[in-house]
Amino acid sequence: MxxxxxxxxxxxxxxxxxxxxxxxxxxxxxxxxxxxxGGLDVSGRPLHLDVPDLDRFFRPRSVAVVGASDAEGRPNTGITRQLIAWAERVGARLHPVHPA
Structure with missing residues (x-):
C-alpha cells in the first residue's frame, strides 16, 4: 500500500x-x-527463513565423480587427477565412476 x-x-x-x-x-x-x-511479504510468505547448514555441501566427506577416467589422452583424466589430489588434501573420499 x-x-x-x-x-x-x-x-x-x-x-x-x-x-x-x-x-x-x-x-x-x-x-x-x-x-x-520476521514479517511476511505481500503474498503471505515469510520474509526470513532459517539458514540451511551448507557445511556438508561445501566441505563434503565423500564425492562420486561420474565419467572419471585415468586413461592418458582422455579429457577427464586431468580433472580426475586434480580431484584425487583435492580429496587427499582435505581428507575426503573420492569414488570414481566409469561406465566401462
Missing part, C-alpha cells in the same frame, strides 16, 4: 505504523508469529 502522505511504500500494517507513524490497528496485534518475528 502506498502511504500517500509520506510517499512511502508499505506492505503491511506494521510497516505502515513505522513509516507513517499511524496508530496500530487490531490486525497488528493478531498477526501470526511469523509476521511478528
Amino acid at each position: 502506498l502511504g500517500s502522505t509520506h510517499g512511502t511504500l508499505t506492505t503491511d500494517f506494521r510497516a505502515r505504523v513505522v513509516a507513517c507513524g499511524e496508530e496500530p490497528h487490531a490486525a497488528v496485534v493478531s498477526l501470526p508469529t511469523a509476521t511478528r518475528q
Whole structure:
C-alpha cells in the first residue's frame, strides 16, 4: 500500500505504523508469529527463513565423480587427477565412476 502522505511504500500494517507513524490497528496485534518475528511479504510468505547448514555441501566427506577416467589422452583424466589430489588434501573420499 502506498502511504500517500509520506510517499512511502508499505506492505503491511506494521510497516505502515513505522513509516507513517499511524496508530496500530487490531490486525497488528493478531498477526501470526511469523509476521511478528520476521514479517511476511505481500503474498503471505515469510520474509526470513532459517539458514540451511551448507557445511556438508561445501566441505563434503565423500564425492562420486561420474565419467572419471585415468586413461592418458582422455579429457577427464586431468580433472580426475586434480580431484584425487583435492580429496587427499582435505581428507575426503573420492569414488570414481566409469561406465566401462
